[in-house]
Amino acid sequence: MNSIDLVRLTKRYGRVRAVDGLTCTVEPGRVTGFLGPNGAGKSTTMRLVLGLDRPSSGTATVGGRPYASLDEPLRHVGALLDAGAAHPARTARDHLLALAHSNRLGVRRVDEVLAETGLTKAARRRVRTFSLGMRQRLGIAAALLGDPPVLMLDEPTNGLDPEGIIWVRELMRRLAAEGRTVLVSSHLMAETAQTADHVLVLGRGRLLADGPLAGFVGSHGSLERAYLELTAGAVEYTADERS
Structure with missing residues (x-):
């Protein structure tokens, strides 16, 4: 369990x-x-x-x-503790790609969580341009990335x-x-x-x-x-x- x-x-x-x-x-x-x-x-x-x-x-x-x-x-386990955890110079997609690669997750999953969190159109923007709400969505996308229980x-x-x-x-x-x-x-x-x-x-x-x-x-x-x-x-x- x-x-x-x-x-x-x-x-x-x-x-x-x-x-x-x-x-x-x-x-x-x-x-x-x-x-x-x-x-x-x-x-x-x-x-x-x-x-x-x-x-x-x-x-x-x-x-x-x-x-x-x-x-x-x-x-x-997927976790969101700090919305500012993503490197500000990376794009949202690159941030998720780095996490996916380290856990042997495919590129397709990155695109799925971007869509689920409403960030598809902002995927290639650098994190430093994000509002707090968008950073929260990116943090949730990272938490969902591995489809964890x-x-x-x-x-x-x-x-x-x-x-x-x-x-x-x-x-x-x-x-x-x-x-x-x-x-x-x-x-x-x-x-x-x-x-x-x-x-x-x-x-x-x-x-x-x-x-x-x-x-x-x-x-x-x-x-x-x-x-x-x-x-x-x-x-x-x-x-x-x-x-």
Whole structure:
């Protein structure tokens, strides 16, 4: 099963625990919303899953394996963490071609994801000319490139216009309906409420809640109210605290 499994996952920065004993499973076939205040540990958790940071203790696996052990990882996990990751001097198509080549993916797949993300006409433009919304679409194209069973998206609607937001919403629902694992970090409660089936809430690196969206809404009247009650006091870490 292509789940994301975290077991007592912990990441320390000096005396601060950015992720603190996190244990949960992100399951296939549903959109899981990943919520929490700034500094709660969401992005750090995603980086730990992707092997971009090393945990201080605990484990993070995808389909039972550490990400670093995966051959041709784009075929297993697609991720959007930073819309600015593409080299600004490359064209959109060249950026995707480089990723495809490194994972033994064909040119045809590059053209397919450009079309799926609405970037066909901009494929030969250099990334530095892209708006934030277009960079987001390129990041999503890169995540989709290997047709992976697991998707991890950090604020995927950032910079998108209303049409783009609806497109991302429908894309996530379709991917989950196909049986894929979809983890989406967001600050937008209204958008999460319209998209997610399941919710994970972090505060100061700790898991505050893990359950179906319907349960949150039913117990608190709205996802926003539930979120505010759960995260009360879970304030952002300061730079001094992280040092």
